[in-house]
Amino acid sequence: MDIKANLISARVAPVIRTSTEAAARRGVELLADEGFALFEITLTTPGAMEVIADLAKDPDLTVGVGTVMNVDQGKAAIDAGASFVVSPAFIPGLSETGAASGVPVALGAATPTEALRANEAGAAFVKVFPAAQLGGPGFIKALKSVYPMIDIMPTGGIEAGNLADYFAAGAACVGMGGKLVSDAALVAKDDEAIRAAARTVKAALKELA
Numbered sequence: 001m002d003i004k005a006n007l008i009s010a011r012v013a014p015v016i017r018t019s020t021e022a023a024a025r026r027g028v029e030l031l032a033d034e035g036f037a038l039f040e041i042t043l044t045t046p047g048a049m050e051v052i053a054d055l056a057k058d059p060d061l062t063v064g065v066g067t068v069m070n071v072d073q074g075k076a077a078i079d080a081g082a083s084f085v086v087s088p089a090f091i092p093g094l095s096e097t098g099a100a101s102g103v104p105v106a107l108g109a110a111t112p113t114e115a116l117r118a119n120e121a122g123a124a125f126v127k128v129f130p131a132a133q134l135g136g137p138g139f140i141k142a143l144k145s146v147y148p149m150i151d152i153m154p155t156g157g158i159e160a161g162n163l164a165d166y167f168a169a170g171a172a173c174v175g176m177g178g179k180l181v182s183d184a185a186l187v188a189k190d191d192e193a194i195r196a197a198a199r200t201v202k203a204a205l206k207e208l209a
Helices: 005-010 021-033 050-055 071-080 094-100 110-120 138-146 160-169 183-187 191-207
Strands: 012-016 036-041 063-068 105-109 124-130 152-156 172-174
Touching: 005 012, 005 036, 005 063, 012 021, 021 036, 021 050, 021 183, 036 050, 050 063, 050 071, 063 071, 063 183, 071 094, 071 183, 094 105, 105 110, 110 138, 124 138, 138 152, 152 172, 160 172, 160 191, 172 191, 183 191
Parallel strands: 012 036, 012 172, 036 063, 105 124, 124 152
Antiparallel strands: none
16 A cells, blocks of 8 residues: 555545543544544554554554654554654654655654755655644745645644645645544544534545545
8 A cells, every 4th residue: 555645645634632542542433434544643642552553453544653753753653553654843764764664754844944854854745834833825835836846744723624725735635633633522522523523624625626
């Protein structure tokens, strides 16, 4: 399976960042039930490695790891079954670690210089974070104008209402956290809020097709 192509085809990677392991598992379960099959489990989530290991056993799901801060964390997640690795920063050696296992890596950038460094280091994607605070779709469009060869993954402040703008600006795929996977709703066991958000995003994606 070409995981990079899978990410681009999925367009939206739900970013699971929850305050409990149970909330993370429930979030994945609900979103999978609504048609999502690709997930980024952040290492700030309690029990993240165990969640990744369990999800990786399901052939119908693609699971990656997010908020990776060093090479050792990346290696551990890959060993646990992560199919892709995402960091909010430029981590020397992380792209090489992923490449050794055939796992695409997204390195973070907030400036044109950082984006170029990440691309030159072998990043499959450059994660622009926090996208909204950095200028939103306008910033992505400006980056793509000078770096058409870079696949950009904006994350931060993305919701159903601005998905079309990000893709029109040139995003290859996006990460979507709280607007899709609300920790507060999961902790409150408000399943319908999660399902409603999932359906809204799916409807927005359908409009892009």
